[in-house]
Amino acid sequence: xxxxxxxxxxxxxxxxxxxxxxxxxxxxxxxxxxxxxxxxxxxxxxxxxxxxxxxxxxxxxxxxxxxxxxxxxxxxxxxxxxxxxxxxxxxxxxxxxxxxxxxxxxxxxxxxxxxxxxxxxxxxxxxxxxxxxxxxxxxxxxxxxxxxxxxxxxxxxxxxxxxxxxxxxxxxxxxxxxxxxxxxxxxxxxxxxxxxxxxxxxxxxxxxxxxx
Numbered sequence: 001x002x003x004x005x006x007x008x009x010x011x012x013x014x015x016x017x018x019x020x021x022x023x024x025x026x027x028x029x030x031x032x033x034x035x036x037x038x039x040x041x042x043x044x045x046x047x048x049x050x051x052x053x054x055x056x057x058x059x060x061x062x063x064x065x066x067x068x069x070x071x072x073x074x075x076x077x078x079x080x081x082x083x084x085x086x087x088x089x090x091x092x093x094x095x096x097x098x099x100x101x102x103x104x105x106x107x108x109x110x111x112x113x114x115x116x117x118x119x120x121x122x123x124x125x126x127x128x129x130x131x132x133x134x135x136x137x138x139x140x141x142x143x144x145x146x147x148x149x150x151x152x153x154x155x156x157x158x159x160x161x162x163x164x165x166x167x168x169x170x171x172x173x174x175x176x177x178x179x180x181x182x183x184x185x186x187x188x189x190x191x192x193x194x195x196x197x198x199x200x201x202x203x204x205x206x207x208x209x210x211x212x
Contacts, residue, residue, distance in 0.1 A: 035132065037162040040152050044129040049073045051084060052130065053147065055137040063137050074125055079117035080175065082125065082133075082149065090133055092121075092166050093146040094187030095175045102206040113203060120174035120202070124165055128153050132162075167193045173202030176212060 043050045048069045055064035068074075068084055077083035079097045082090045097117035103110045109119070125131070128151035135147040149165045169175045170193035177185040177194050185191055198204045 035150050035162060035164070037152075040130055040132045040150055040162045043067075043132065044152060044154075045069060047071060049128060050130045051082075051133070053084075053090065053133045053135055053145075055135050055140050057137050064140055066140075073127075074131060076118050076122045076125060079114045079121060081144070082121075082131070087143060089144045090135070090147040090149060091144050092169075093148060094178050094185070094190065095166050095169060096178045097175055098203045098209045098212050100208065102203050102209055104202055104205055106205075107202065113209070116203065117169070117175050120169060120172065121165075124151060124168060131165075166190055170194045171196040171201070173197035173200075173204045176203070 043052050048071060051068040051070070051074055053066045054062050055066075057063045075083045077089045080092045080095055082092070084090060098113035100113055101111060102113050102116060104116065107116075109116055130152040131149055132152070133147040133149040135145045139145040150162050151165055151168075152162045154160050166175075166187070167190055170177065170190055174197075176197075177187055177190060179185055185194075198210075203209050
């Protein structure tokens with residue numbers, strides 16, 4: 001495996017280590033319900049990274065779908081945005097980087113929080129076979145669309161899993177939950193994932209960020 005593959009596997013091992021907490025969140029991975037792993041895997045195509053966006057109406061029914069494929073994968077457009085093409089971004093709704101700077105010795109990183117979050121998202125986007133995202137039909141033609149996304153990762157004999165991208169970033173301490181004006185989280189379904197990250201991973205290992 002290449003270095004990015006090794007990093008994905010290493011992060012997965014970390015999450016298995018704290019799996020007793022992660023299990024409690026297994027049905028809350030998205031704003032529109034649990035994902036069917038077999039369905040996500042069915043979009044995989046040899047030699048390509050496939051990105052599927054399904055659009056939901058107010059009754060949580062799929063009313064639209066768009067598909068994209070790339071031989072080189074999909075890139076980071078910001079610490080919480082995925083570039084679909086040169087005109088459309090998918091914004092991972094409800095998460096954001098910490099404010100200011102941070103140091104993480106395990107990752108050999110010292111710098112801006114937003115740069116660290118961008119780096120960690122890039123790792124998760126480097127090698128999935130499928131990126132499966134859900135958004136709202138009202139934003140189907142918007143240049144920046146709020147979404148929740150899942151990645152299908154497969155390394156034969158090592159890893160075969162479908163993971164929620166936001167959950168992974170939060171659990172590993174790469175980002176934090178965004179909050180509403182009243183101080184409550186925009187994504188309460190992912191509060192458990194942030195709790196795992198706050199136990200000492202990545203950005204939370206820096207004391208400057210612990211009160212954010």
